[in-house]
Amino acid sequence: MAAPMPVALIDDDKDLRRATAQTLELAGFSVSAYEGAKAALAELSADFAGPVVTDIRMPEIDGLQLFAMLKGIDADLPVILMTGHGDIPMAVQAIQDGAYDFIAKPFAADRLVQSVRRAGEKRRLILENRMLRKAAEDAQENSPLIGQTPVMENLRKILRHIADTDVDVLVAGETGSGKEVVAQILHQWSHRRKGNFVALNCGALPETVIESELFGHEAGAFTGAQKRRTGRIEHASGGTLFLDEIESMPVATQVKMLRVLEMREITPLGTNEVRSVDLRVVAAAKIDLGDPDLRGDFREDLYYRLNVVTISIPPLRERRDDIPLLFSHFAARAAERFRREVPELSPEMRRHFASHAWPGNVRELSHYAERVVLGVEGGAAAPVPAQPTGGGTLPERLERYEAEIIRDALTANDGDVRSTIEALGIPRKTFYDKLQRHGINRGGYTARK
Numbered sequence: 495m496a497a498p499m500p501v502a503l504i505d506d507d508k509d510l511r512r513a514t515a516q517t518l519e520l521a522g523f524s525v526s527a528y529e530g531a532k533a534a535l536a537e538l539s540a541d542f543a544g545p546v547v548t549d550i551r552m553p554e555i556d557g558l559q560l561f562a563m564l565k566g567i568d569a570d571l572p573v574i575l576m577t578g579h580g581d582i583p584m585a586v587q588a589i590q591d592g593a594y595d596f597i598a599k600p601f602a603a604d605r606l607v608q609s610v611r612r613a614g615e616k617r618r619l620i621l622e623n624r625m626l627r628k629a630a631e632d633a634q635e636n637s638p639l640i641g642q643t644p645v646m647e648n649l650r651k652i653l654r655h656i657a658d659t660d661v662d663v664l665v666a667g668e669t670g671s672g673k674e675v676v677a678q679i680l681h682q683w684s685h686r687r688k689g690n691f692v693a694l695n696c697g698a699l700p701e702t703v704i705e706s707e708l709f710g711h712e713a714g715a716f717t718g719a720q721k722r723r724t725g726r727i728e729h730a731s732g733g734t735l736f737l738d739e740i741e742s743m744p745v746a747t748q749v750k751m752l753r754v755l756e757m758r759e760i761t762p763l764g765t766n767e768v769r770s771v772d773l774r775v776v777a778a779a780k781i782d783l784g785d786p787d788l789r790g791d792f793r794e795d796l797y798y799r800l801n802v803v804t805i806s807i808p809p810l811r812e813r814r815d816d817i818p819l820l821f822s823h824f825a826a827r828a829a830e831r832f833r834r835e836v837p838e839l840s841p842e843m844r845r846h847f848a849s850h851a852w853p854g855n856v857r858e859l860s861h862y863a864e865r866v867v868l869g870v871e872g873g874a875a876a877p878v879p880a881q882p883t884g885g886g887t888l889p890e891r892l893e894r895y896e897a898e899i900i901r902d903a904l905t906a907n908d909g910d911v912r913s914t915i916e917a918l919g920i921p922r923k924t925f926y927d928k929l930q931r932h933g934i935n936r937g938g939y940t941a942r943k
């Protein structure tokens with residue numbers, strides 16, 4: 495159970511104060527009542543978690559003055575004004591100045607409760623956004639790899655353990671999931687950071703070029719080789735060699751690479767000279783090279799040589815709890831770059847976070863955040879693809895599809911078990927079994943965490 499939402503109530507009329515407090519308490523709020531603005535100001539601060547409800551006509555400091563002072567404490571504190579008959583023009587002006595709502599006296603209990611509830615929800619989102627933004631800043635300070643889910647915590651722990659060893663690492667993950675970030679961390683967190691981080695995209699270079707790129711050549715080694723050239727491997731000596739898209743490395747090169755990994759030496763083209771290199775190799779693959787069906791013509795021996803340590807980065811849709819934090823980070827960064835306001839997280843955005851399959855993973859999310867900052871994406875959910883993308887066997891894909899459907903249903907029903915089960919049309923036990931199997935945390939979908 496979440497703690498009840500606090501409400502600050504200020505009214506100099508004792509009877510009205512008591513009655514209003516009672517109404518709000520019956521509706522489930524936790525009310526702090528004050529007989530005047532001074533007493534309230536002494537206690538309210540920028541982290542007050544709920545709305546403020548105040549009478550306008552009060553001796554000393556009146557409700558409008560109080561509203562102005564509260565703006566100084568926290569401009570995002572929702573203030574609801576209770577107004578007597580003659581004060582409505584003033585109240586309308588106050589709304590223009592940013593007051594949340596006004597309620598003309600006498601009012602129905604319902605009207606008040608609804609306004610307070612909406613204001614409270616708004617307040618909750620604002621504080622949550624602030625918290626996320628701060629967490630994103632802190633996270634960025636601690637590590638460029640943002641994420642608070644257990645898998646990401648664990649991943650950082652592993653990186654910390656292995657970064658300063660010379661062990662070669664294979665990083666596996668879908669596009670945009672952070673493979674290069676991981677490779678760079680391995681470099682930065684090791685003594686090799688003084689050397690070069692040399693990235694080579696094995697898929698982007700034609701077969702004829704890749705070997706001279708990797709191993710270098712002497713002048714005249716082949717037609718067109720006019721000058722001696724140091725290869726990337728040698729350039730990375732003392733630092734880190736990042737072989738991106740290793741699955742696309744031509745087979746002939748794979749054989750030579752295997753030799754490099756085993757002997758830690760190279761022979762530039764056009765020479766017989768053997769040069770030793772001090773290397774740490776980090777390779778990245780989008781596919782599971784351990785699977786013979788996916789591996790294709792990728793050499794098994796090279797796979798085993800690279801696979802001393804494999805770091806698998808799960809796709810974003812399998813760590814959805816990291817999405818708000820990542821979004822806040824990218825939105826803040828984009829806002830700074832484009833000189834725009836940092837957007838608040840809206841419920842629509844949250845729905846999009848929860849239901850979208852994110853085939854482009856973190857990169858896609860960062861582009862989404864940029865579009866939101868630029869105002870071209872209001873956060874309204876983009877059409878959800880009929881099927882989450884990504885490969886795998888039919889049963890694996892069906893599993894993923896099922897998990898998506900369950901998440902959608904939970905989102906649509908704010909995590910309410912009964913209505914979610916009804917929507918899905920499955921027995922309660924099956925529902926809970928599936929939650930467990932897919933690692934879905936129902937608590938993450940309730941309106942109030």
Ligand SMILES: Nc1ncnc2c1ncn2[C@@H]1O[C@H](COP(=O)(O)OP(=O)(O)OP(=O)(O)O)[C@@H](O)[C@H]1O
Binds near residue numbers: 639671676820
């Ligand atoms: N956990 C993370 N925290 C912060 N930023 C991240 C994280 N993961 C990825 N990014 C950012 O997302 C973008 C894509 O990450 P990266 O280039 O490392 O992905 P990749 O796995 O190498 O993708 P590809 O396979 O397409 O090359 C980059 O801008 C990167 O900084």
Ligand SMILES: [Mg+2]
Binds near residue numbers: 673674738
């Ligand atoms: Mg990459």
